[in-house]
Amino acid sequence: MTVVQDVPDLATLQRRAAERAAARAGGADRLRGHIVCDGLVRIFTTEGVEVVALQGLDLVVDRGELLAIVGASGSGKSTVLNILSGLDTPTAGIARVAGYDLLTMSARKRLRYRRHTVGFVWQQTGRNLLPYLSARENVELPMRLSRRGRAGRRRAMELLEMVGVGYCADRRPGQMSGGEQQRCAVAVAVANDPEVLFADEPTGELDEATAAEVFAALRTINAELGVTVVVVTHDSQVASQVRRTVAIRDGRTASEVHRTARVGADGVEELVTEEYAVLDRAGRMQLPAGFVDALALRDRVKLTLEPDHVQVRSGDEGGTR
Numbered sequence: 001m002t003v004v005q006d007v008p009d010l011a012t013l014q015r016r017a018a019e020r021a022a023a024r025a026g027g028a029d030r031l032r033g034h035i036v037c038d039g040l041v042r043i044f045t046t047e048g049v050e051v052v053a054l055q056g057l058d059l060v061v062d063r064g065e066l067l068a069i070v071g072a073s074g075s076g077k078s079t080v081l082n083i084l085s086g087l088d089t090p091t092a093g094i095a096r097v098a099g100y101d102l103l104t105m106s107a108r109k110r111l112r113y114r115r116h117t118v119g120f121v122w123q124q125t126g127r128n129l130l131p132y133l134s135a136r137e138n139v140e141l142p143m144r145l146s147r148r149g150r151a152g153r154r155r156a157m158e159l160l161e162m163v164g165v166g167y168c169a170d171r172r173p174g175q176m177s178g179g180e181q182q183r184c185a186v187a188v189a190v191a192n193d194p195e196v197l198f199a200d201e202p203t204g205e206l207d208e209a210t211a212a213e214v215f216a217a218l219r220t221i222n223a224e225l226g227v228t229v230v231v232v233t234h235d236s237q238v239a240s241q242v243r244r245t246v247a248i249r250d251g252r253t254a255s256e257v258h259r260t261a262r263v264g265a266d267g268v269e270e271l272v273t274e275e276y277a278v279l280d281r282a283g284r285m286q287l288p289a290g291f292v293d294a295l296a297l298r299d300r301v302k303l304t305l306e307p308d309h310v311q312v313r314s315g316d317e318g319g320t321r
């Protein structure tokens, strides 16, 4: 069964998320840099072979943002998420979430961080919920562990309603569809009121329509609770579901897509999509693959500094482009 809700548009949800996040943080001026990665490096060593999974990744996410990280398989998405959620430790660089320094924090602090500061939704539905508990009991469990008692029961129902699966409260995961289970998992992940919610391919096992419902649940949670949400996915179509999408290529931030609400000449509000390349501190950037292909750019390019922009031309002397 699918519950059709009267869902506010993306721009309204963005505004609401920013207001709630500002209320949580104690002022709009405290929204900046809830998550900061600067020159983040992660090198794995297996049997003497080194794999550089992240090679100087830069990323800033403001409090109350809903951000998607996209990239091909092996680009380093899960590695970033594992570091940010406190499951893995970076080799070098800066990684800070909600004031916690993820490189230097003690084991005790890490445990507290994982229990109270961040929530997590995994791709495999079976990993998010206990099969022998009902949806409501699953949401209640983390609150019971932090001794919330009756208030916890009420909040569990509120959260299930918020993500649109209130009608599943008494069902066990086996009696729910994959999409319903993932929406329930979102409710479980925010039960203890974390500051940040991380989701690793939360819609990886779902069809397009069901995936859109799970994204709607993430947007609602972001807007209503002011929680910062970071979703990792290989699905680049996700850009239409969120305000900002960051693309990772070879362990580095390659480009960003922003969707912003603007009032057009006719007075009607519209969402405008813009793509940006990311410039690192050394001035390096990656041209989007589509641009490189369109002009058959290779080996070296000719740069010309103009008063308000930089021109990039083929370095091929005989080339006319």
Ligand SMILES: Nc1ncnc2c1ncn2[C@@H]1O[C@H](COP(=O)(O)OP(=O)(O)OP(=O)(O)O)[C@@H](O)[C@H]1O
Residues within 6 Å of the ligand: 044, 045, 046, 051, 052, 053, 071, 072, 073, 074, 075, 076, 077, 078, 079, 080, 234
């Ligand atoms: N524990 C590990 N030991 C050795 N190499 C690893 C380890 N974890 C990841 N890697 C390597 O690091 C690189 C990035 O992996 P990561 O899992 O972060 O990519 P991903 O973008 O999440 O890919 P996918 O979408 O397939 O999950 C890959 O080359 C991978 O083989």
